[in-house]
Amino acid sequence: MASMEKDSVSGQMTTGHEWDGIKELNTPLPKWWVYVFWATVIWAVAYWIAMPAWPTINDYSRGMLGYSSRADLDNELKAQKQARGAWLAKFQTASVEDIAKDKTLLNYALVGGKVSFGENCSACHGSGGVGVAGAYPRLADDEWIWGGTLAEIEQTIKFGVRNEHADSRQSEMLPFGTGDMLSAEQVGQLADYVVSLSTKTPAAGSPGEAIFAERCTACHQEGGVGSKDLGAPALNNAIWLWKGNNQAAKDMVVGQITKPKHGSMPAWAGRLDDNTIKMLAVYVHSLGGGQ
C-alpha cells in the first residue's frame, strides 16, 4: 500500500497511488459544487413534503400543497370558459337564426364552426363539405336530404340520421325490386323514368311513369321533388348521393330500387356541446347552399 503524503507544489494530499513515479492528487471538489449538491438534496426533501411524491401501501403522499395536474387542468378550463363567458352567454340564448343575423356572432360561429367541422365532420363530408361521391352527401351545394334551413341542419347534427338516438332522423326505403313487388323489367322501366326525371325530360306516358306514380310518389313526391320530412331525396336533378364517379345513373338507380342503401350519421349531442353544434349549423349553412 502506498502512503499518502502532502504534495509540495499544490499543497494538496495525494491519494497514495503511484504509477512509475507519477502520483495522484486527492483534490477536494470545488466549494461551489459541494454547496449546489447539498442544495439539491435539501430541495429534494422539501419537494417530497410539498408535492405528491412517496407511494404508501395503498395510496401516495399528497404533499402539503395539494397539487394535482387534473385539478390544474380544470382550473385552466374554468378560466378559459370565463374568458369566453360573454360570447358563450350570447350563444346560449341565441337561436341559430339569431346567430346568423348578428354579424359579430356570425363571424365567431363561422370560425369556431370551421375548426369543429375539420375535426368532426370532414372525415365523411370532406374538407369544406365537398362530400364523397357515392357515399356521403355534399354540404356545399343547395341540395338537402333532410332540409337546408339553419334549424333543420342543427337538428340533423344534434340527433343524426338513422342511429340509435331516440330523436334521430329515421326513414327507410323498401326494396321494391326484391321479392315480387316489381319485376326486373318493371325495375328497368322505373329506373329509365327516374333518370329521365333527373335530366328534366320526364318520359311522359312511359310505363315507368305509371310505376313511379304508384310506388314512389308517397315519399319522393310527384315529379320526384323529394320530401325533406322523410329524407327522400329529390330525383328531379342530376345530384345523386349513391352514384359513384364512374357509375351510370341508371345502374345506380336500379341498384337502389333493388337493394336500397341507407345513409347514417351519428348523433353529435353529448359528444359536442350545444354551442358547438350551433356554430357547426351556421358554418354548414354558409358553405354554399343554406336555405
Added chain:
Amino acid sequence: MSVFKHHAKLETNVFFLAVGILLSVIVGGLVEVVPLFTIESTIEKVEGVRPYSPLEQAGRDIYVREGCYNCHSQMIRPFKDEIERYGHYSLAAESKYDHPFQWASKRTGPDLARVGGKYTNDWHVRHMINPRDVVPESVMPGYPHLMRPLNYAGIAGNLTALKVVGVPYTDAQIMNAKKDLEEQAMSDSPDAAVLKSYPKAKMGDVDGNPKVVTEMDALVAYLQVLGTMVDFTTVKPEKIYR
C-alpha cells in the same frame, strides 16, 4: 463529516461495494415497483368499464397485429387543447382491462381513445379498405385484407388467458365466448344476450356481409366501443383528481 471519510472503505472493497449496490437496487425496486401492485388510487373508481366482448377482443387483437399503435395513440392527455379536440382525458380505469395497453406514443394519425361512436360503421369500412376514398389527404395504408373471415376458433382460450392476467371474465362468459361473438357480429336485436354480459357493445354486421364474421366486423366493433364505456356526465371531477 467524519462519516464520509469511511466512504473510501466502501468504494475500495469489492464485496462491500456489491452489497451496497444490491441494497440500492432493492430500495429502488421496493419504492418504484411494489406500490404498482398494491396502490389502489391509481385506477379511478368510475362506473361502466367492463372487459371487452369476445368480438371486440378479437378486433383488439387485429389492432395489435396490424400495428395500429405505431401511428395512433389511445391516450388523451389532460391538456386543454387535447380535450377540446378529442374529449375527456383518458382515465387509467378505461384501460384497466387492456393487456397490453395501447396508449402508444406517436400520432401520425389522430388519437383513437374516444373514436367510438364518432363515425358510422359504414365510414370505418370504407376508410379501412382505402382511406383515400373518404379522406383524400390521408396517408394511412389501406387494409382491404380485413374483409377476410375472422378466425375465432380459439376465442374462449383468449378470454381464459386474459382471465389469468386479471381480467374478470366469468366462467359463463368464457363458455359463451363463441356464441357471444357470433351474436354481436350478426344480430342487431336490442335484447341480445351478449348485451347483458357486455353493455354498450355495438351490435350488428358492419361490412355488408352478415353471413360471415370478418376481421373488419371485429375491428370496427372494437373501435366503436373505444372511450364509450364511462359516462362522464356521472363522474364528479374531484373524484378523479390525481
